[in-house]
Amino acid sequence: MPHRLEPYREGNSPIHSLDSRVRVVMVLVFILVCALVPVGAWAVYILLLALILSAELLTDLGIAYFIKRSLMVLPFVLAALPLVFSTPHGIQFNPAGLERFISIALKSWISVQAAILLAVTTPFDQLLLALRALHLPRLLVAVIGLMWRYLFVMVDEVTHMMLARAARSGSDNPARRTGGTVVWRARVTGGMAGGLLLRSLDHSDRVYHAMLSRGYDGEVRTLPQPSLTTANRWLLAGFILFAIFLVALSILFWG
Amino acid sequence: MDTTYCSVELYDITFRYPDGHLALHGINLTIHQGEKVALVGPNGAGKSTLLLHLNGIHTGEGQVSIDGLSVNHQNIGQVRAKVGLVFQSPDDQLFSPTVFDDVAYGPIYQGFSRDEVEARVTYALDAVGMQGYRQRSPHHLSVGEKKRIAIATVLSMHPSVLVLDEPTSGLDPRARRSLIELLRQLPQTLLVATHDLEMVRELLPRTVVMDQGEIVADGATQVILSDESVLYQHGLKA
Secondary structure (H helix, E strand, O other): OOOOOOOOOOOOOHHHHOOHHHHHHHHHHHHHHHHHOOOOOHHHHHHHHHHHHHHHHHOOOOHHHHHHHHHHHHHHHHHHHHHHOEEOOEEOOOHHHHHHHHHHHHHHHHHHHHHHHHHHHOOHHHHHHHHHHOOOOHHHHHHHHHHHHHHHHHHHHHHHHHHHHHHOOOOOOOOOOOOOOHHHHHHHHHHHHHHHHHHHHHHHHHHHHHHHHOOOOOOOOOOOOOOOOHHHHHHHHHHHHHHHHHHHHHHHHHO | OOOOOEEEEEEEEEEEOOOOOEEEEEEEEEEEOOOEEEEEOOOOOOHHHHHHHHOOOOOOEEEEEEOOEEOOOOOHHHHHHHEEEEOOOHHHHOOOOOHHHHHHHHHHHOOOOHHHHHHHHHHHHHHOOOHHHOOOOHHHOOHHHHHHHHHHHHHOOOOOEEEEEOOOOOOOHHHHHHHHHHHHHOOOEEEEEOOOHHHHHHHOOEEEEEEOOEEEEEEEHHHHHOOHHHHHHOOOOO
């Protein structure tokens, strides 16, 4: 039974069956294009959105699945809100700022959808292998891998702690005021966070010892991966060329 | 028919996890006041899920009542004060910086005065024989000590039912022995989910066997634990 936070969804769609390395590179290139396209290049944004939506359609999960998850970008987009009201002459409405703000919001939203698409269609081990194939340092890949593995353990620990707290948060007399003071509740929560930190340190020690006792020497080894097929090479080359063309075009027209 | 007070009543409990996994199916169980009951069964049988129904952390279809009080959203606080649930991992249960803070959590939450909190902590730590540990950090205790403190954290709420998940797992024989003696002295109704059949034989006169979300046997411990076919069939003996 997969963990409830596990983003990967099994499937047989064309997106799923693409080589993971190709998928990772395409998503990274796509996000880079989103970042490089100048402010106000609406036509290009629409094209990028159309691309990502079609890819989402291909996964058979439904566009709503992705849109719902991509909304998490909203709070971060708010950080760009001051652009709308800041001008060199003080705080007032700035139409150019509004254009920048909407552009940033759209670009972030499209990029996040690409990242979600990657996470949903790529098992995490495949993602790590792809990062290795891109020559990301082994140690970094190992750290990302362990982080992912133990993230779920930590989330479960937090969930259990909160259950244990809920189980003891009761009162036999409904008339009495319950819940303690705000300060006391904050202290309890602080204690939980501190306890979790101590446990995670212990845990990492134990994991490290288990790794050492199986011969870990600071070097993470992986089996060699098969080389990319010719078709995949062409696909990748074509996509990268298209991306360069798109960025160049958008800078020419809107930059 | 027995006329003693019903401590725990489960009527036709069915529970499905959000991912669709059917964890409990048509559970009926009645436990009388002061009864000491074992809940046994293979891993994944639904024992822990059932325990979480007793204080309304999980609510499935069907009816749960504790001391005649039907568990619902309005009285969840009262129910949690009546049912002391001790989790399998004491690390989950003990979330405060000191033993005192942890044992005092329930009473402080309930809004008792400082003196009453102090008295309840003293009572609970006495009951588990850990009076000298008040200012210690739970993080640095042994597993056996942590288990005792975990029991104290619910005793301080003066529960009428004690529910324990795997109380003897991970204990050395001496710590296990002293925990069994501790449980023997507690007057509360006891429901213990465990794989430790030796403890069941010694401590819990009634045994309920669960498998695949259903109760498959319920009766006197002596009878059930001497029925080899039941033990083999439900993974209690291999």
